[in-house]
Amino acid sequence: MNPDRQQALPWQRNPLFRFFASLQLAMLLLTVLTIASIVGTLCESRFDAKVARAYIYGAGWFNVWLLLLVINLVCSAFSRFPWKKNHFGFLITHLGIISLIAGAYIGRACGVEGTMTLFKGEAPANMLTIDQRVVRVSGNEGDARTVPFEILNKPPTPERPRTIMTTPSGYQISAVGFTPLLEMDMSPKPLPDGGVPAIHIWIATAMMGQKLDSWLIADDPDHGVFDMGLASITFKRGAASHIAEPAAKPDEAAARPGEATDIEEAIFAFAKVPDQISRPDKGGATGAKIRLVDVGEKSGSVVVEYNGISQSFDVGANLGKDVPIAGTPYTLSIKNYWPDFRIKDGQPGSVSRNPDNPAVLVFLRGHGVPVAAAAAAHAQPEGPPPMGPGAAENNHLVLYVDEKGEITYELSSRKAGASSGKLDGGTPLSTGWADWKLGVDSFMPHAQEHFTARPATPGSKGPRSEGIRVRATRNGESVEEWVPLGWQISVPVSPVPLQVAYGYKEEPLPIGLRLTEFEVDRNEGVDTPAGFKSTVEITNGEGEKTTGQCWMNNPISYPDSWLNTFSGFTYKISQASWNPENLNQSTVQILRDPGWSLKWIGSLCIVAGVFSLFYLRPDPENLRRPPDKQEKSRKRGKSPRMPVEV
Numbered sequence: 001m002n003p004d005r006q007q008a009l010p011w012q013r014n015p016l017f018r019f020f021a022s023l024q025l026a027m028l029l030l031t032v033l034t035i036a037s038i039v040g041t042l043c044e045s046r047f048d049a050k051v052a053r054a055y056i057y058g059a060g061w062f063n064v065w066l067l068l069l070v071i072n073l074v075c076s077a078f079s080r081f082p083w084k085k086n087h088f089g090f091l092i093t094h095l096g097i098i099s100l101i102a103g104a105y106i107g108r109a110c111g112v113e114g115t116m117t118l119f120k121g122e123a124p125a126n127m128l129t130i131d132q133r134v135v136r137v138s139g140n141e142g143d144a145r146t147v148p149f150e151i152l153n154k155p156p157t158p159e160r161p162r163t164i165m166t167t168p169s170g171y172q173i174s175a176v177g178f179t180p181l182l183e184m185d186m187s188p189k190p191l192p193d194g195g196v197p198a199i200h201i202w203i204a205t206a207m208m209g210q211k212l213d214s215w216l217i218a219d220d221p222d223h224g225v226f227d228m229g230l231a232s233i234t235f236k237r238g239a240a241s242h243i244a245e246p247a248a249k250p251d252e253a254a255a256r257p258g259e260a261t262d263i264e265e266a267i268f269a270f271a272k273v274p275d276q277i278s279r280p281d282k283g284g285a286t287g288a289k290i291r292l293v294d295v296g297e298k299s300g301s302v303v304v305e306y307n308g309i310s311q312s313f314d315v316g317a318n319l320g321k322d323v324p325i326a327g328t329p330y331t332l333s334i335k336n337y338w339p340d341f342r343i344k345d346g347q348p349g350s351v352s353r354n355p356d357n358p359a360v361l362v363f364l365r366g367h368g369v370p371v372a373a374a375a376a377a378h379a380q381p382e383g384p385p386p387m388g389p390g391a392a393e394n395n396h397l398v399l400y401v402d403e404k405g406e407i408t409y410e411l412s413s414r415k416a417g418a419s420s421g422k423l424d425g426g427t428p429l430s431t432g433w434a435d436w437k438l439g440v441d442s443f444m445p446h447a448q449e450h451f452t453a454r455p456a457t458p459g460s461k462g463p464r465s466e467g468i469r470v471r472a473t474r475n476g477e478s479v480e481e482w483v484p485l486g487w488q489i490s491v492p493v494s495p496v497p498l499q500v501a502y503g504y505k506e507e508p509l510p511i512g513l514r515l516t517e518f519e520v521d522r523n524e525g526v527d528t529p530a531g532f533k534s535t536v537e538i539t540n541g542e543g544e545k546t547t548g549q550c551w552m553n554n555p556i557s558y559p560d561s562w563l564n565t566f567s568g569f570t571y572k573i574s575q576a577s578w579n580p581e582n583l584n585q586s587t588v589q590i591l592r593d594p595g596w597s598l599k600w601i602g603s604l605c606i607v608a609g610v611f612s613l614f615y616l617r618p619d620p621e622n623l624r625r626p627p628d629k630q631e632k633s634r635k636r637g638k639s640p641r642m643p644v645e646v
Helices: 015-020 023-046 049-057 060-078 085-110 371-378 388-393 562-567 596-615 627-635
Strands: 112-119 125-138 144-148 162-166 172-185 196-205 210-217 225-227 232-237 261-270 276-282 289-293 301-306 309-314 322-324 330-338 341-344 347-350 359-368 396-401 407-413 417-422 437-448 452-455 464-474 477-484 487-491 498-522 529-539 545-551 556-558 571-579 582-592
Touching (some): 125 172, 276 289, 289 359, 396 437, 464 487, 464 498, 498 571, 529 556
Antiparallel strands (some): 125 144, 125 498, 172 452, 196 210, 261 276, 289 301, 341 347
16 A cells, blocks of 8 residues: 555655556556457467557557556555565565566567578678568669568558658659569560570470470570579570580599599489489599489488499488498488479479479589599490580580571580580470470560569469569659569669569678588488588677587577676577578578566566565564564564555
């Protein structure tokens, strides 16, 4: 209860102070917060966490309500001033609630939370991706503006547009549409004259029952290459030579004839086709033959044949491990297994769990003599044909178009060797990459790059993404374009087009992260993952480096000191996800919460205060006695009692 008015200090008798310190206000605030929490939970289950955060937990009225609760708690605590010993539980409980709310506010305002995708072998990265969508607009004024843009439960429509910004040139940018599935088309646009040549190619495999197609623009760094993962196709202006030349410079690490060197070779092997597809990444080819056999309910075995030596390795037991091949200078690493192999968006993948078209990717590494050098030194007729100095590019096709529109090619493959010639539009070209065949069904001598995006229709193919439709309006004229998530498009307005991007918010970190190793532990006898672990190198602004490992429920703390950890001024780097199709990729979550210590202190204070209020209650009659008599009463074992204060 509040002190009597006769005993209260003058400021404690102020009506405004008494209102903010009243129990009635506390009950009103707590009741509204309880109802809001229930509504927020329902919104989160009905929609998602972003809707609940936007309308409840992150809304301005909710913050004001929490601020009123803090004021009520402070005034209530000071209404009992000067404090006595029996106020300890009451005060510590109020202090705990205030600390908990303050820690939450500090964490929200100054904290960092996001993800970062790292790739083995790449330079350190420091851009953190935050789960908040933004729109970025830049024009000829030399500036760019970024504004938050979350799609909640009411997406924009032409009848109910959502204003994004107004540019310095006077264009009003607004969103007038949203689709969760946007289809993107990179088809070139024909021109009457000028531009660059463009062709439409298809490449098909009867073994997989799959056909891929793509437009290629000559000499275009972004749209002039079709990468299948297994091999690549490049389109250039010019003409093929009569003798195929390598598409790239020889590997500097390649050995002279008969000389051993460091070798690394990637090989795709298929259970249903005896041919393999190899890609020497360093030094040259090993000359080994890889077969995938005994595939059933499990993932089968990899058979390695090298110089008359044949060894078998169980895929499930050795997936992701480096295993020595006895009697050879090489080790075997089984990186990926696909039960139903297909090429999707230029990357290998599996369309089902059924072993309908099993395939495996293995790496052979070691210090040995490349196959071309071995053939010259030992005159061994066995093994695949040597590829010469261009072995590092031996799953590559270059298409050329000359001024007359004649298309020629230079082909490199492990099976067919190096060849060149004229491409006949009516006859498919056998690539030598398993049973893949290539053809050209459309040619534009004059074309320009043209990007279009539209809501996806049933059965449509190609890359898809969420997207918004933006409208640029000025002086009664307007232009509309679809913008896919993660893309930047050009809105054709005069005098200079506007560049509009729709994506996730990114923030730079004062530290850089580099993935040095990614490991996947497999369950014994099967290929199902038991766990995965990332080894990360962390570099600070002074260039100091440290290395740590993170896996599920075991984060890296940086800086790793008890003071930083306790205060919350440390980065927690946790394993977030991984890509089964690329074991050189790992996604980590990074969290920094400066309010962490206040949250813990507040929670402990609430527990201590509640314990004190309910279990350490002095007898009010005993407190009104003189100190010497209080002591005698305690010695007699009198049970202390007191009503709980609120």
